[in-house]
Amino acid sequence: MSTSDLITIHELRKTFQMGRQKVHALDSVDLTVAANTFYSVMGPSGSGKSTLLYLLGGLDRPTSGQIHVNGQSLEAMDENALAVYRQRTIGFIFQSFNLISSLTALENVAYPMRFAHVSRRRRHAIAHELLKRVGLGDRYNHKPGELSGGQQQRVAVARALVNNPQLILADEPTGNLDTASGHAIMQLLADLHQNGRTVLVVSHDPRMQAYATHRVFMLDGRIVTEADYETATTISVDRSA
Numbered sequence: 001m002s003t004s005d006l007i008t009i010h011e012l013r014k015t016f017q018m019g020r021q022k023v024h025a026l027d028s029v030d031l032t033v034a035a036n037t038f039y040s041v042m043g044p045s046g047s048g049k050s051t052l053l054y055l056l057g058g059l060d061r062p063t064s065g066q067i068h069v070n071g072q073s074l075e076a077m078d079e080n081a082l083a084v085y086r087q088r089t090i091g092f093i094f095q096s097f098n099l100i101s102s103l104t105a106l107e108n109v110a111y112p113m114r115f116a117h118v119s120r121r122r123r124h125a126i127a128h129e130l131l132k133r134v135g136l137g138d139r140y141n142h143k144p145g146e147l148s149g150g151q152q153q154r155v156a157v158a159r160a161l162v163n164n165p166q167l168i169l170a171d172e173p174t175g176n177l178d179t180a181s182g183h184a185i186m187q188l189l190a191d192l193h194q195n196g197r198t199v200l201v202v203s204h205d206p207r208m209q210a211y212a213t214h215r216v217f218m219l220d221g222r223i224v225t226e227a228d229y230e231t232a233t234t235i236s237v238d239r240s241a
């Protein structure tokens with residue numbers, strides 16, 4: 001097990017221009033994430049959690065600041081290099097599963113391998129193995145519409161694992177799930193952490209926090225201490241009362 005830093009983020013900013021208004025989705029974020037840790041990212045709606053995950057996953061570019069993953073600078077990467085980074089290093093899991101509805105579970109999981117130099121037969125064998133690992137070995141031929149939410153998210157987890165990524169990013173993966181399915185997904189993520197992956201999960205649900213080894217709190221595009229977070233979120237509850 002390595003104790004080295006996997007991710008370093010320095011003065012990261014993301015500003016969206018909305019008409020004449022500027023939205024500071026991320027406002028000077030600094031964060032260091034050691035390899036083989038399990039982070040939960042908490043924060044109210046609009047605090048910048050998804051933006052942080054998207055930038056880390058190379059799905060979007062920062063306005064300024066630096067992200068290094070494995071010592072590699074994301075801003076130094078051109079679009080091709082960023083695509084390779086996304087494919088090899090990152091497994092992304094979304095709240096809404098983002099499966100392709102016309103494809104079976106097996107085909108959905110095999111999909112990210114289509115550009116790899118792997119035969120179709122081998123792609124399907126790997127996908128089937130991954131579906132077994134998430135407990136869906138017997139559902140491989142079902143399309144997303146024929147699966148429950150929890151099962152669809154398990155397909156999405158299997159798909160995220162296809163290229164054996166070092167870093168798993170999950171944006172409210174349990175947000176659309178009942179409690180039992182939510183725990184099953186968090187347990188899968190915890191197993192991945194046990195197996196040496198680094199996992200970052202955005203989650204509103206305090207019950208899901210227990211799986212994490214580290215917690216990050218966000219307010220208004222910044223990372224804050226737990227004490228400041230508790231104070232601010234308690235005040236906002238009081239105001240609404």
Ligand SMILES: Nc1ncnc2c1ncn2[C@@H]1O[C@H](COP(=O)(O)OP(=O)(O)OP(=O)(O)O)[C@@H](O)[C@H]1O
Nearest residue numbers: 016018023025043044045046047048049050051052
């Ligand atoms: N593409 C965009 N264009 C304009 N503004 C955006 C865009 N994406 C995000 N924002 C704004 O940036 C801020 C942070 O958004 P973000 O989606 O990161 O929040 P979040 O913490 O993930 O919230 P939620 O819990 O609701 O998912 C919000 O004010 C949002 O409106």
Ligand SMILES: [Mg+2]
Nearest residue numbers: 049050051171
């Ligand atoms: Mg979000």
